[in-house]
Amino acid sequence: MVMSYIPSFLLALLLASSGHGSCFHFTSLAEACSPSGQLVGKSGNCNTENDSECCEDGKMYDQYLCSPPVTGATSARMTINSFEEGGDGGGPSECDGQSHSDNERVVALSTGWYNQGSRCGNNIRINANGNSVLAKVVDECDSVHGCDDEHAFQPPCHNNIVDASRAVWTDLGIPDSQIGDYQITWSDA
Numbered sequence: 512m513v514m515s516y517i518p519s520f521l522l523a524l525l526l527a528s529s530g531h532g533s534c535f536h537f538t539s540l541a542e543a544c545s546p547s548g549q550l551v552g553k554s555g556n557c558n559t560e561n562d563s564e565c566c567e568d569g570k571m572y573d574q575y576l577c578s579p580p581v582t583g584a585t586s587a588r589m590t591i592n593s594f595e596e597g598g599d600g601g602g603p604s605e606c607d608g609q610s611h612s613d614n615e616r617v618v619a620l621s622t623g624w625y626n627q628g629s630r631c632g633n634n635i636r637i638n639a640n641g642n643s644v645l646a647k648v649v650d651e652c653d654s655v656h657g658c659d660d661e662h663a664f665q666p667p668c669h670n671n672i673v674d675a676s677r678a679v680w681t682d683l684g685i686p687d688s689q690i691g692d693y694q695i696t697w698s699d700a
Contacts, residue, residue, distance in 0.1 A: 543577075543579065543580070544575060544577040544578055544579055544623060544670050545577075546573040546574060546575055547574050547575055547576040547577070547655070548573075548574045548655075549571045549572060549573055549574060550571070550572045550573075550574050550655075550656070550657060550658060550666070550667060551569065551570075551571060551572075551658075552566040552567045552568055552569060552570035552571070552572055552658050552666065553566055553568060553658045553659065553664070554566050554567055554568045554658075554664060555658075555659070555660065555664035556660075556664060557663060557664035557665060558598070558599040558663045558664075558665075559599070560593055560598060560599035561591045561592065561593060561599050561691070562691060563599045563663070563665050564665060564666060565664055565665060566657065566658035566664050566665065566666050570666075572657065572658065572666040572667055573667070573669075574654065574655045574656075574667050575621065575622060575623065575654040575655065575667070575669070575670035576622060576623065576654070576655060577622075577623040577670060578620075578621045578622065578623025578624040578654070578670045578671060579623075579670065579671055581624065581698070581699065582698070583698050584638070584696040584697075584698060585624075585696060585697050585698060586671070586694070586695075586696055587671050587672065587673045587694075587695050587696065587697055588669065588671055588672055588673070588692055588693070588694060588695070589637065589639065589672075589673045589674075589675050589679075589680075589692070589693045589694075589695045590652075590672055590673075590674050590675070590691065590692055591674075591675060591676075591677065591680060591690055591691055592619060592652075592674040592675065592676065593613055593676070593677070594610060594611035594612075594613065594615070594617055594619075594649065594650065594676055595610050595611070595612060595613055596610040598610075598613070599663060599665075602661060602663075604617075604619075604649040604650040605619075605625075605628065605631070605649075605650045605651045606628060606631035606632060606648065606649045606650060607631075607632075607649060609649075611649055611676065612676075612678075613676050613677040613678060614676075614677075614678050615647070615676060615678055616644060616645065616646040616647065616675075616676060616678045616679050616682060617646060617647050617648075617649045617650075617675075617676045617678075617679075618635065618637075618646045618647070618648055618649070618650075618673050618674060618675045618676070618679065619648075619649065619650035619651055619652040619668075619672075619673075619674040620635075620648055620650075620651065620652060620672070620673060620674075621651075621652050621654045621668050621669065621670050621671060621672045621673075622651060622652070622653060622654035622655055622668070622670070623654065623670055624673075625648070625650075625651040625652070628651075630648040630699070631648055631649070632647065632648065632649075633647070633648055633699065633700070634646065634647055634648075634700040635648060635673070635697050635698065635699055635700055636697060636698050636699075636700045637673065637675070637679060637683065637695055637696075637697045638695060638696045638697070639683045639685065639693060639694070639695040639696075640683050640684050640685050640693075641684075642682070642683045642684050643683075644679060644682045644683055645700050646675060646676075646679050650674070652668035652672045652673075652674040653667055653668060654667050654668045654669065654670050654672075655667055673695060673697055677690075680693075
């Protein structure tokens with residue numbers, strides 16, 4: 512009797528892991544952070560510097576309270592952001608209430624990685640394009656809120672974003688034609 516149960520269980524497990532069954536659902540570490548809700552888009556006076564995405568009326572945007580786990584080489588998407596006054600960052604930095612020159616190596620992290628400001632003022636190491644740089648965490652790339660004046664009418668960030676100043680991109684040697692959205696790894700320094 513036990514012998515006939517094992518093959519059925521293995522078949523269910525195999526089907527579930529292949530996506531053909533619905534009995535079980537397994538996730539990898541990268542998938543462990545699911546959306547916590549959705550935000551209804553509202554358009555407005557969007558700052559399109561650096562080709563920023565602007566909210567669309569009625570469009571649904573995922574919200575995240577979490578980010579994938581941080582490792583010694585955390586996979587992320589690096590986006591470009593201006594931290595200067597009037598830049599597309601949406602206002603002063605969360606960590607210090609200040610604007611920062613685009614010539615400084617500074618970043619904003621998705622909400623989960625920002626971790627309620629626990630990384631404020633700390634450096635992270637960013638690896639890309641065969642190079643490595645240190646950058647200071649000065650802001651949150653808000654993965655929950657957006658589509659309002661405070662967030663420059665841009666949607667919430669994805670849960671895997673390192674939003675970096677132009678200086679970070681330049682020091683990593685990334686060509687201008689590739690600036691905008693780039694696959695990187697990062698770690699706490």
